[in-house]
Amino acid sequence: ATTKTSIGNFDFENCFMNAAGVYCYDRNELEQLINSQAGTFVTKTATLQPRPGNPEPRYHDTALGSINSMGLPNLGFDYYLDYLLELQKTHPHRTFFFSLVGMSTEDTHALLKKVQESDFKGITELNLSCPNVPGKPQIAYDLETTEKLLADIFSYFKKPLGVKLPPYFDIVHFDQAATVFNKFPLTFINCINSIGNGLVIEDESVVIKPKNGFGGIGGEYIKPTALANVHAFYQRLNPSIKIIGTGGVLTGQDAFEHILCGASMVQIGTTLHKEGPVAFERITNELKDIMDKKGYKTIEDFRGKLKYL
Numbered sequence: 643a644t645t646k647t648s649i650g651n652f653d654f655e656n657c658f659m660n661a662a663g664v665y666c667y668d669r670n671e672l673e674q675l676i677n678s679q680a681g682t683f684v685t686k687t688a689t690l691q692p693r694p695g696n697p698e699p700r701y702h703d704t705a706l707g708s709i710n711s712m713g714l715p716n717l718g719f720d721y722y723l724d725y726l727l728e729l730q731k732t733h734p735h736r737t738f739f740f741s742l743v744g745m746s747t748e749d750t751h752a753l754l755k756k757v758q759e760s761d762f763k764g765i766t767e768l769n770l771s772c773p774n775v776p777g778k779p780q781i782a783y784d785l786e787t788t789e790k791l792l793a794d795i796f797s798y799f800k801k802p803l804g805v806k807l808p809p810y811f812d813i814v815h816f817d818q819a820a821t822v823f824n825k826f827p828l829t830f831i832n833c834i835n836s837i838g839n840g841l842v843i844e845d846e847s848v849v850i851k852p853k854n855g856f857g858g859i860g861g862e863y864i865k866p867t868a869l870a871n872v873h874a875f876y877q878r879l880n881p882s883i884k885i886i887g888t889g890g891v892l893t894g895q896d897a898f899e900h901i902l903c904g905a906s907m908v909q910i911g912t913t914l915h916k917e918g919p920v921a922f923e924r925i926t927n928e929l930k931d932i933m934d935k936k937g938y939k940t941i942e943d944f945r946g947k948l949k950y951l
């Protein structure tokens with residue numbers, strides 16, 4: 643079996659990659675992803691200026707997953723663009739993802755105009771779901787603002803673009819969000835970002851410093867919500883808009899379920915943070931074993947073919 647995939651006009655040798663924010667802060671980490679079994683990588687979400695992020699401790703692993711309130715620490719847009727342009731010379735046959743978001747609408751447009759005018763040939767992931775910048779709501783929970791933002795963006799941005807979404811929890815919200823996304827030539831949507839503002843307690847205390855311990859939840863806790871978001875949008879979106887599945891992938895079986903729900907690419911966050919890039923080899927082999935046992939040659943043999951009762 644092969645776990646290769648395609649998104650838009652881009653082919654990838656493997657349908658696994660990191661989730662933005664994990665193992666993608668600097669060249670050192672991104673190089674490890676390039677040299678791993680991952681089919682591609684996405685950068686840490688970049689802002690116009692570098693950001694130190696929230697006070698530490700701001701990330702904590704638990705038995706069933708993780709909680710984080712990083713606060714968008716990153717080395718700044720130019721750092722990541724420079725590296726991505728360098729990789730276009732050293733790895734001309736590979737396509738990488740550039741995650742970004744502005745701290746304001748104006749910044750977001752400034753960032754995307756810089757990408758549009760640059761020689762970047764990869765895929766841009768606009769993060770509409772960061773839950774950890776105090777005072778900043780998750781953009782994609784405001785569908786009116788999201789529609790206006792996307793309408794403005796697509797008036798000038800002509801390169802491949804997708805959006806990173808927070809989890810939705812209401813069928814009507816799936817309907818409303820899909821109606822918005824279907825209006826635009828999106829290359830993909832990515833479901834889901836961490837489940838915002840959870841709380842993890844050990845003994846009598848929170849485990850992270852920012853926001854009195856409130857943070858985005860990842861890992862095993864969130865797979866049912868991640869699968870539901872992937873499948874809800876798979877059922878509703880134009881087939882030209884691919885779906886990246888993110889959330890709760892620890893094993894090949896978890897990845898198999900994301901693809902059954904309609905995902906064309908699977909991102910790994912918490913498991914990558916805990917296990918390191920070798921996780922890609924393990925999970926890829928586990929998925930291939932499942933496909934071989936079931937007689938599936940490619941992921942298209944079962945993608946989206948979740949059975950109902």
Ligand SMILES: C=Cc1c(C(=O)O)[nH]c(=O)[nH]c1=O
Pocket residue numbers: 663687710711712713714715769771772773774775835836858
């Ligand atoms: C980009 C900010 C994000 C962060 C963060 O930098 O706090 N954490 C997440 O779980 N998801 C995000 O989208």
